[in-house]
Amino acid sequence: MGCAVSENAFQDRVTESYERVRPETPGLTVNDRVTALMQATSTEVPA
Secondary structure: OOOOOOHHHHHHHHHHHHHHHOOOOOOOOHHHHHHHHHHHOOOOOOO
């Protein structure tokens, strides 16, 4: 099942996953995961 590579698409999918699975991720928020996904799919090299 695919997903567009965009912040909004990742936000929707991660939120949906958290609501369905209810993972225990102390200190890790949906936004943290979205940020990680955005960085992992970026073609830019961080400074």
